[in-house]
Amino acid sequence: MLLEGAIGYLFIFFARVVDMSCATVxxxxxxxxxxxxxxxxxxxxxxxxxxxxxxxxxxxxxxLNLLFYALGFATGNYVGSLIEERMALGFVTVEIIPSAxxxxxxxxxxxxxxxxxxxQAEGKEGPRLxxxxxxxRKKLPHLLDTLAQKDERAFYTIMDARSIHGGFFGRQGx
Numbered sequence: 642m643l644l645e646g647a648i649g650y651l652f653i654f655f656a657r658v659v660d661m662s663c664a665t666v667x668x669x670x671x672x673x674x675x676x677x678x679x680x681x682x683x684x685x686x687x688x689x690x691x692x693x694x695x696x697x698x699x700x701x702x703x704x705l706n707l708l709f710y711a712l713g714f715a716t717g718n719y720v721g722s723l724i725e726e727r728m729a730l731g732f733v734t735v736e737i738i739p740s741a742x743x744x745x746x747x748x749x750x751x752x753x754x755x756x757x758x759x760x761q762a763e764g765k766e767g768p769r770l771x772x773x774x775x776x777x778r779k780k781l782p783h784l785l786d787t788l789a790q791k792d793e794r795a796f797y798t799i800m801d802a803r804s805i806h807g808g809f810f811g812r813q814g815x
Contacts, residue, residue, distance in 0.1 A: 649696060650705055654713040656693035660686050661717020662724055669725050674804060729779035732802040737772040738764070740794035747772055749791050755784065756808065775802060 663686035670679035693713070697706045739746045747757045750772070758773045776784060781799070788795055 646705075650709040653693050653696050653706060654709040654716070656689050656696075657710055657713025658717040658720055660689040660693060661714055662721035663689070665718060665721025666725050666728075669730075672803070673731050673801075675730075729777075729781070731778050732775055732805055733778050733781055734800045734802050735774045735776070735781070735784060736798045736800070737774065737788065738762075738769055738796040739772070739792050740796070741792070742768075742770070744770060744792065746788075746792050746795065750774065750784075750787065753787055775805060775808070 663682050667679045667682040667686060670676075670682065693710065697710045700706050737746070747759050747770075750757050755774050755776060760771055760773075762769050762771045774784065788797065
């Protein structure tokens with residue numbers, strides 16, 4: 642009887658971890674325009690969700706069922722974000738403002754193989770160079786390491802790029 646209860650709690654917990662991890666990744670796939678992948682993930686997500694929910698709804702008088710359901714939900718959100726981070730799908734745009742005027746950072750990044758677009762902007766302290774780099778998300782850590790080595794005081798922002806067309810990637814392939 643005790644073993645049955647423990648197995649039931651673990652089933653509820655892990656089913657919620659799986660279904661919430663799927664939900665997190667599915668949501669990100671939708672945002673990135675990957676509808677077919679999102680639909681396939683959604684099929685498995687809802688199947689596991691219903692199995693877990695069935696274990697809880699049938700036994701609402703047991704507060705541990707609800708506790709393990711909630712713990713699985715929270716853990717699944719966390720695990721889903723880790724999975725998505727590891728997958729590193731898609732592209733990001735990194736906007737960089739070098740710390741020094743007349744910086745050679747654009748040339749250094751181009752030597753590393755990055756496509757860099759530069760333009761002048763007006764900042765609080767006058768004219769500034771702004772660089773825009775579009776890259777595969779999985780290459781972001783390398784770019785950030787390069788920035789830390791070449792200009793550790795550079796200011797940068799990172800934004801998801803939903804889709805791209807042409808340009809440097811258009812010639813090189815995705």
